[in-house]
Amino acid sequence: MIPRSFSSDERLQTKFAWLTEYRSDIQLWCSWLAITDASLDLVRRVGYCEATRTAIGPLLEPHCDSDLKRTLADELVVRVERECSKVPSGSRMPGSTEILESSFCKLKSLEGSQSKSGFTSYILVWAALFGTTTMDTIKAAMVSTPTKLVHCWIGANLGLTVQSKRTRLARILRTKTTGKPQEA
Numbered sequence: 001m002i003p004r005s006f007s008s009d010e011r012l013q014t015k016f017a018w019l020t021e022y023r024s025d026i027q028l029w030c031s032w033l034a035i036t037d038a039s040l041d042l043v044r045r046v047g048y049c050e051a052t053r054t055a056i057g058p059l060l061e062p063h064c065d066s067d068l069k070r071t072l073a074d075e076l077v078v079r080v081e082r083e084c085s086k087v088p089s090g091s092r093m094p095g096s097t098e099i100l101e102s103s104f105c106k107l108k109s110l111e112g113s114q115s116k117s118g119f120t121s122y123i124l125v126w127a128a129l130f131g132t133t134t135m136d137t138i139k140a141a142m143v144s145t146p147t148k149l150v151h152c153w154i155g156a157n158l159g160l161t162v163q164s165k166r167t168r169l170a171r172i173l174r175t176k177t178t179g180k181p182q183e184a
Contacts, residue, residue, distance in 0.1 A: 034070050035063045039076045043095030052095070053084040103129045120161055121154050 038059055046052045064103075070083040087093045094100070106129055111122045160168070174180075 028066075028068060031063060031066075031069050033147075035060055035069060035073050035076065038063065044098060045095075047092045047095045048080070048087050049085065049092040050087075053081050056080045067144045096109060121150075121158065124150065124160065140143060145174070 009056060042052060042055060042059055046055070056077050060076065064070040064073050083093075083095075103126060107122060107126050110125060111120055
């Protein structure tokens, strides 16, 4: 606990009185931060799409009670609209990496201890985390893609994980030192 003498009104006035001359600058900065946070929150939650384009202006309007605040809000609206214009009509693009980071976390959870040694064939599950997966979708995917093709893709695109390289090296070293291969 902080001793009362350290937080007395007189002591705080003595130490921080100089801040009062920056009161208006601090208030402006706080307003800019609120404008920025509001726009970031919208883009983070909704992504870039037509809904974001139409929502950004009205969202920031209540914050714009001065020219300096209006200038920042206008710049943010232009940037968001520019990004939204790159998205095909009827589509939505992520506005932050949070969803991707979350999906990698989910993938690592699915992989369990295997996730420590690089991407495994579980990477093929990753795409299923982004949409609605129904039994019909799964059945169609399994019917249209033979297991042999999946194994070829994994070999061509993923290669060996760190753990599988270690296992292979241990097998080679055991064979060289003992003359007999490691039992499976």
